[in-house]
């Protein structure tokens with residue numbers, strides 16, 4: 217132990233301002249952050265939180281999809297990996313089968329070479345899966361999705377039917393072009409809406425039906441261009457109207473005309489801006505900040521996150537505890553720099569661990585620098601493994617040697 221780290225041991229850490237090595241801007245590391253990094257055994261980051269987020273998201277190709285031939289069976293399939301990439305790609309059926317063995321790509325660790333050089337060589341030699349979707353019916357073009365039926369170009373959602381072009385759609389039907397929509401039906405062009413029916417061009421609405429161009433409305437029906445309403449029916453631009461007046465308005469102002477829609481949007485926007493807005497959508501949460509957070513405690517700098525505890529710097533996450541710096545990740549504890557995955561315990565710098573179809577339990581633990589590794593424990597720098605333990609660069613070790 218050098219003198220510097222000895223000194224740290226006996227002094228409570230102070231917040232430190234550092235310069236991001238990527239964007240050159242200042243960022244702060246709080247005393248609680250140092251405690252977390254010590255607990256999980258990593259050095260403090262050199263990139264700021266935003267640049268760290270960008271680094272994780274850069275690995276996620278959502279909708280740039282291609283037709284590419286499977287390098288095992290030769291069948292042409294939809295792939296998130298373009299045909300010009302030199303590393304092998306297997307179709308879903310082949311990749312998930314026992315027809316190949318990722319351990320065959322295993323290699324000795326060379327202490328004369330950098331780890332990242334060796335990891336990159338392994339990463340580019342092991343076959344990658346064409347696309348991340350599971351348990352889908354007639355939904356070849358959905359990515360990072362599961363349990364869909366008749367869906368097209370959806371990303372990041374689960375349990376949807378007859379839907380297309382949605383990003384993070386859950387348990388919904390007949391929905392097109394929405395971002396972050398749950399338990400809804402016949403919805404189009406909405407952001408952050410749940411339990412809605414026939415809701416179009418609206419934002420932050422809940423339990424609404426026949427709602428158009430509206431913002432922050434709850435338990436409303438037949439409202440048009442409204443904002444901040446609760447338990448209301450038949451309102452146009454935040455003014456009550458009769459049922460007949462409402463229907464006549466719709467007849468005279470069809471949103472099927474794009475020109476007309478743009479005019480109505482302008483008018484609706486004025487109403488949206490006229491009502492007080494919640495500073496953030498943080499609900500049923502304690503000591504938490506960010507936006508669209510629910511049922512969380514001590515969730516800091518978290519965005520689109522629910523049921524998160526003692527965690528920081530998260531984007532699109534759920535059911536996490538004691539976790540920092542994760543994106544598109546659910547069900548985990550003591551994790552750091554994990555993305556596009558489900559169900560890790562005490563794991564770092566890992567991606568695309570999908571844990572099969574069980575989204576609600578821990579399936580892997582003690583992973584570091586693992587990519588497309590499933591149901592595995594105590595692995596370092598591995599790619600494409602499943603049901604393995606004590607592996608380094610896809611090579612098997614005894615527990616003691618590991």
Ligand SMILES: [Zn+2]
Pocket residue numbers: 236237238239240241263264265266267268
């Ligand atoms: Zn930065």
Ligand SMILES: [Zn+2]
Pocket residue numbers: 286287288289290291306307308309310311
């Ligand atoms: Zn194949």
